[in-house]
């Protein structure tokens with residue numbers, strides 16, 4: 001119900017041209033958008049598993065709106081403008097996290113048709129593999145489990161999940177992912193092994209739902225690079241940096257950068273922190289990024305970037321499946337998210 005009220009509210013906000021007013025009132029800045037997946041228009045976009053997806057049609061409408069009210073620029077241009085402090089209008093930067101194959105299949109055609117560039121941050125360990133993100137594994141296994149009771153035994157923790165309805169599967173997924181994000185990376189494989197043992201006979205994610213879960217291969221990454229897209233790093237295994245020792249974190253950062261450079265034959269200058277919250281990375285990680293030659297890094301801290309911003313803590317606005325076009329307009333024009 002709250003969602004419906006929100007949608008109606010944003011619809012009227014849009015009709016009343018309030019979004020334009022907010023945009024006009026704002027100081028010029030750089031709005032960086034985070035996408036993850038663009039899926040076919042026929043995809044079950046309302047499902048929880050699709051919370052970070054937009055359909056191809058939604059993506060096209062969003063890009064067209066941005067083109068009307070913002071100048072869409074590359075992340076490299078944005079970094080250079082922020083450094084100079086020379087912003088004369090509203091700019092937008094399109095970014096994609098993780099490295100899903102649907103970026104190539106459904107986002108790239110729209111970007112090419114609309115003649116705009118984007119940065120794609122890759123989890124390099126998954127490129128060209130039949131595997132998917134550990135966070136996706138957890139949600140997928142809990143949502144597709146044939147058994148309605150799951151018991152997980154860890155050295156210092158026990159989980160008992162009853163997966164009777166969709167709500168309980170969502171709760172279990174949120175709880176388990178949050179627990180793992182707060183603990184050391186050693187628990188992760190243990191949890192995945194126990195879950196896989198208990199869910200019954202189901203297809204793995206990339207076979208069960210390829211449009212949602214499959215990853216790019218290097219051929220596709222090269223084609224995106226050739227089409228003028230920027231390719232950035234997003235670690236090798238998508239482990240949160242705070243889950244890792246300094247040595248492990250350095251390995252994750254340097255490996256993802258090296259693999260991209262080796263495959264594309266050019267420098268990889270930009271990085272996106274997995275999860276990207278304020279506490280998911282620290283000064284040491286920023287020092288590693290600088291030492292490795294990165295020029296900027298994006299977070300998931302919401303907001304608009306102004307001159308003087310720390311280029312290794314750039315803010316972004318996450319685009320989810322809940323954003324109707326009026327909600328999207330309100331977010332990117334600052335009428336809703338004023339942080």
Ligand SMILES: [Zn+2]
Pocket residue numbers: 097098234238274275
């Ligand atoms: Zn990610």
